[in-house]
Amino acid sequence: MPMQEPTGPLKGLRVFDLTRVLAGPTCVQMLADLGADVIKIERPGAGDDTRGFAPPTMPGTQESAYFVGVNRNKQSVTLDIAQKEGQEIALKLIAGCDILVENFKVGALAKYGLGYEQLHAKFPRLIYCSITGFGQTGPYAPRPGYDSLIQAMGGVMSLTGEPEGLPQKVGVPVADLFAGLYGCIGILAALRHRDLTGQGQQIDIGMLDTHVAWLANQGMNYLATGENPARLGNQHPNIVPYQVFPTADGHMVLSIGNDPTFKRFCEAFELTHLLEDPRFATNAARVGNRQLVTDTLTPVMQQHPTAWWIERLEALKIGCGPINKLSEVFADPQVVARNMVLEMAHGSGQTVKVIANPVKLSETPADYRLPPPLLGEHTDKVLADRLGLDAAALAALRAKGVV
Incomplete structure (x- = not known):
């Protein structure tokens, strides 16, 4: 696909994206929509797990709807960071980046020389955002985090559902989504700090932490009374009717x-x-x-x-x-008037529909310049443009399975 120059307020910032599934990609897509230049690192031959989360696929393509929903405005580069040559390429690319976002298990990236302490020593201006189930510290830090698990442990399932029914999770993966959005807020704050001091830092986002934070009035009701709020179905705990x-x-x-x-x-x-x-x-x-x-x-x-x-x-x-119903949501005149659905020309040759960014900026609106990428679609271009690798070097790396 032809490349367009970013136009958003984050134009000029480069992001090294080591995320997959939902929380991390949500965070990075927000940065990308606002103009950041994103390299999404994916495993050769496999890619982001959500590429396989199908059906459904987008009409006329082999891309899962799940992947397409949170990966626009990103350049896909396949790279095996488990190999030494892959790690060397990663470090060279990170050297030209402002932000790294990752959602590996705690300590996993350190095995490849890509942990926060290792990179902070080399690149002190780098902003490094880690999104995990339970954060970098505490007794649960090594555990994997999944949306429904966090909804259960974070209390929202105890608040959701009919009074006499089963606890219910929310119908969309809110634990993942909130973690991604809080991560984006943390990155923007860290950018401001770096502007003032020149110092990078780590943003440590734990899904359980963010889940507890958005318990909001129900969490405060408990802190005020010491009593567990009851499930009320579709009723409000503090307002009637x-x-x-x-x-x-x-x-x-x-x-x-x-x-x-x-x-x-x-x-x-x-x-x-x-x-x-x-x-x-x-x-x-x-x-x-x-x-x-x-x-x-x-x-x-x-x-x-x-x-x-x-x-x-x-x-x-x-x-x-x-x-x-969703058919009524997407046909609603208010949703239509606010342009909450847009079409993008996809690398498959088809046009895909995606849900638009809801942040409406008067002077620097969201920038829809790149459709969700095919696996490895931009590998050659990124490595040639940024690292100067020629066709022979790329072919050699591909033969070794590095890219």
Whole structure:
């Protein structure tokens, strides 16, 4: 594919990407979308594990949808870092980079001379981000981390699901995604520090740490009371009514965030008698009488279809929404207006659809210059351009399985 010059705010920064699967690639794709020049290192003949996470594949290609989703704006270079020559090439490439991101097990890269302490001694300006299941320290540091495992250990599964049902994980891999995004935030902070001091550093991201951090109000509810929050299904622990209700033709979400909004709701739908009942008068009272509120409002909501409710509630500026399937999400006029799906010309010769970057910058918008790469698509170009290797040298490396 023809190369385009980056245009984003991180233009000029080079990233050495030693990540695979989801948390690390999510972190690096955010940097890449913002203009960073990324070399993604992949195992010769195999590549990122997610290349094999199929079906489904993108139409007309052999690329898994999973891989395509988090690997745009990256140049794929195949390199066997277990071989000495591969390590030497890696070091030469890292010498020209600002940032290294990796999600190997703790200590694994040190075997190849690519651990943080080893590289910091050689390249003191290098920013080195490590994303692991449990971080670089602590009794669990050697353990592998997986999204569902972290959701279980981090508490969110104990909070998710119906009160009498099984604990549930979230339907998308949020532990991976949050770790990647926190990693990106850490890298941007480290870049600022380097701008001021010239000093690189390591960002140590543990998926369990980031999971605990986003327990948010539920974590704080526990710290305030010492009591484990109960699973509430689709209800809110601190606000009532703020939940799913059945309607005449399906279900919808009603989100009444404060007492003035509840008053407006009651006045609009002939429920003013509830405002005179102390069990409904304040949010605190409604939380204390959660089941009564639910039982009282359910037959009211069931009187009309979802669209009827949404039209009237939106006119009253009361939070509400349908429960969309993904086909409805991607057809939603707001999602369409915000350009949250884009098409990119792929190396297979096909066009692939990807989900756009949600960060909307007024002066330096996200930069979609490279589609998710074929395995090793850029190996020859990167090694020739950056290291000056000629065709004979590349052929020799390929014969040895180094690239």
